[in-house]
Amino acid sequence: MSGMTAAAPFGPLSFQLVLLRRMADHQPVLVEDARRELGVSVAEMREANRRWQAMVRGRGSRGALSRYRSVLGTPERTVPRRLGDLDCDAYLWPVPLWPDLRFEVLAVRAGGAVWNERLVRAPGAAGPVLRTERDLVPWSCTVDEVARAFPPAVPKEGSAPTRLLLSLTLPDGEGRTAEFCWGLFQRLL
Secondary structure (H helix, E strand, O other), rough: OOOOOOOOOOOOHHHHHHHHHOOOOHHHHHHHHHHHHEEEEEHHHHHHHHHHHHHHOOOOOHHHHHHHHEEEEOOOOEEEEEOOOOEEEEEEHHHHHHOOEEEHHHHHOOOOEEEEEEEEEOOOOOOOOOOOOOHOOOOOOOHHHHHHHHOOOOEOOOOOOEEEEEEEEEOOOOOOEEEEEEEEEEOOO
8 A cells, every 4th residue: 555645446455454444543553563564654644635525524525434435435235224213224344454354334125324334343253251350451342242241331432433432341340341433343441
């Protein structure tokens, strides 16, 4: 991606940089390692984020589902889901930085409004065994996995739309809050 320009297509690699940009607030060392693995500079990561924000907020910007399709291509899989009274579809795309995860966009069938956008465990991929606080390693687990492992878990709004807090109870009975970015565990507060 070196030498990325504003005219270069915004694709899956650029999108991964957007995910990383938000995670840098919590896990700067992991982000730096991932950025190097992708072979991109800090300036290129910032440029990818700037372009993404322009796509999201710009005049005449397309709907979220359409935007994801244009950036990520055809979903690897589409799975029907029911949320209460809503019929939805979960669109799943691979994310090379995290081969056992997929980027999921959950959209309501009637009208296509996007309900949720996050990283989830890939179908058939084994998630981590989560039994204690020590098992909560940054970038190792998703919000759903943590919620199942440490009930009762209560979601709370995070400090930005891509962030989520999850109040949970550890096996010793201690209540803690886990912080997620794009659905991926970042840290315990």
